Amino acid sequence: MAQVIQEYLQRWDQFVDKHKDPRVDDWLLMDSVWPGTFLVLVYLFIVWVGPKLMEKRQPFQLREVLMAYNFAMVLLSLYMVIDVYFQHYDPQFGRGGWLNGYTYGCQLVDYSNSPQAMTMLNVCWWFYFSKFIEMWDTFFFILRKKKAQISFLHVFHHAIMPFTWWIGVRFVGGKSLSQ
Structure with missing residues (x-):
């Protein structure tokens, strides 16, 4: 069995x-895939053991922490949108992303080191x-003891998304060639 796993x-x-x-080799x-897999396994372990550790404790009041976390997530999302639509090398609106060359369908990927391709990557x-x-x-x-919000779908989503995006970035990230 070990030999089969090793061969796989x-x-x-x-x-x-x-x-x-190869553009993302050092990123x-x-x-x-293994470091991300390790982080997902740690996540699943915390999801499994966390509610047990919180069982006899009072829920944490995390209002300020949640406000900071949500604000940081908004800033990160804003950065990604701005980077796509107002690319750093060309301030003209719409020079990158879906306003210039991207579609919601399938298209070829530009594996060059062009500024647009690298920005999208x-x-x-x-x-x-x-x-x-x-x-x-x-x-x-878990810390707020909101166990009802931790559904199978919620955990599955958070556990599978890193793998789907690792595949996307590792193999097909970049700017469309369909311009």
Whole structure:
């Protein structure tokens, strides 16, 4: 059985090496899927053990912390929108993103190091990274003893999104070629 798992992991590494986008090799959490997997496993462990630890405790009052957290998430989202629509190398509105070349359908990906491609890749990475920050939603529910809000769908969503976005950034991040 161990040999089968080892062979599978070797095939996975070969697949990643063959098809990966080398522009993100040195970016945080992008070298391998395993660091993100570890963080998801820690998240799932906290979701499992957290309510048990909070069982006999009073709920935390986190009003100020939640306000700061939500404000920071708004700023991060605003940064991503501004970076897409008002790209740093060209202040003209609409030069990047869905107003110039992107569609909601399938399209080719530009794997070049052009400013537009790198800006879009950067925004995709920030969106991926935000998936780990958003796991704090669940931790706040646990600390506030809002157990009803921690549904299977909620936990599944937070556990699966980092993987889907890691795949997106690792293999297909960048600016559309359909301009």
